[in-house]
Amino acid sequence: MGEVTIMKKRKKFAEEPNFTEKKSYRPEGVKETGLAFIGHEISEDGNVMNQFLHYDQLYTIRHGENSKFFKGLLEGKILGTRCPKCGDIWVPVRTHCWNLNCNLEKTEWLEMPLTAKVHTWTIAGWSGRSSLKRLPIVLVYAVIGNSNVAIANELHDIEPWNVEFGMPLKIVFKPEEERIGAVTDFHFKPADGWEPSPWNKEKERIQKLVEPVYEWVKTLK
Amino acid sequence: MTKKVCVIGGATTPFDYGPTGFESIEGGAAECIRETREDIPDFSMRDIDLMIYSHFSVHFGHQLCSEWIIHDHLGLVGVPQYRIENGGNTGGSALYAAALAVMSGHHDVVGVCGWETMDSVSQSQGSEFIALASDIRYELLVGGIYPIYYAAMANKWMKDNKVTEADVATIGAKNRNNAMDNAKAQWYRNEHKYITVDDVMNSRLISYPIKKYDCCLMSRGVAFLLICSEEYAKKVNPDGYVTIDGIGLSSCTIRAGDRLNFPGWTERYGKNYPGMTEFGACRSSADQAYKMAGIENPLKDIDFGEIHDAFSTSEAQIYKALYLADENNIAQFLRDESTHMHGQIPMNPGGGLMGYGHPVGATGLMSAIECFYQLSDLIPKKHLSKKTEVPDAECGIVNSHAGTGTSISNFIMRRS
């Protein structure tokens, strides 16, 4: 009878990364409570009942092959990727080429210049709860360097009505200690030397639309 | 040889934010089917041989596989079922799946049931849940809500096509005013008023150039639609059945900014299409549906539509994607009120997402149901008057749309 070898330890199929740099910036008072029924209400006629369920949960976003981009943000860099076959470049990054002829070619990383150009723009007068106090917010889709795609982010240091299609931008990072490795670590500003175009009808209309937003924000606590 | 696909009935609960009178999803589904049976009493629950469920976000109900609750409540144990999820195009995608099931000959009578319960969380939490369908790594944190992405796309589209804020505002007013003839519509049940273009123009800024009355509603609601073979249709609803003559489904990028030079589009439609302004997946799915249904001149061959007006701007963008107008005449097309009830091709006589409501999983089905009503002469019975009936309609289009145009389906329906 031949000998049977039983492996005592399960073979690992991928090396476990050793996470040595750990940071937490969770706001005070945020906890995972899991699932809990926390109340109910019943209508006066006794016919209808509502119940209140509370649930929250911590998620881990494992960036894996995309990690370089988000780690780059912590370092004040915008990293893009490029297909070695067809030469297309992307920010937001793609780890495999989008061109069907390239058959999911693995892409290579490159550092992008901190300059961009507005592709299109909008002025938010309403947003998610966490952003309300910062309204109105100018949001642009801009092309960074010679990327083949546009990326969304905020444009600061400009009167909302002065944004223009095609205007040149620079990328500005938050101070290093405030960065969290998310796209909010950077924003756009008008490129040095850029001047807004003269006053016109559309600017007047935009001003009329955003004035109540400024007033409304003042009423927020 | 594929089989002909027919629609023989369908109904929705009232759409609302807050109580509809049918708050439990399984109760709502049952009531939709009871209403369908009132229209076609010869249809029996025993005839259903496949159920397809249409539901977008389990976040709203905090119940995974909520279709299982509905399915056994309907008494359908043993009958095959599965659920489709495809963002705002969930309803359209479920209809697509049902059509394929019948076309193949493998199923004869397919029920499609959709719902969403968006009022189970606060409005701002609801907006955030929906925005989780944007790329959370790149877009959620900087835009946060869909109207902002749509506004950025619309702003450039309007400039490129010389369309003004007032031009698209006509759509926001039109759909809400149509909904005033529809007692199940959320606008009818809540704000309940006729509005003008000025009202839209003066409503609060959401994201330039989109204002409050350019935006659709967040809703609770359930819808049910019955799809079948022509043999079964002739048995149960011989005088009123409608045929689905063309179907199309297509896809685009999750992030709108990735559309500038996508090889998959440039090889189909040439350089710079769709860019961030056009809905490539709408054009591509319309191309498929038109070809299948033999539509050569959409503006002439189609009498009306029920389309995905998430925003008044996107309804206008959809007109162009469907070839109803091009960059030279889209502005005039809007100024001529071509899609109002008195226009050449009325759009959203049922009120659309802005008037009827947008409980995501039920929405595309609602559009298909309204299209069916028009083509089977049920509007006087289902609406409050004949004001929103498209007289002698022979052919309608149904459109369902997801993400920032990320998944889109189109259907051509004809009177039998």
Ligand SMILES: [Zn+2]
């Ligand atoms: Zn390539």
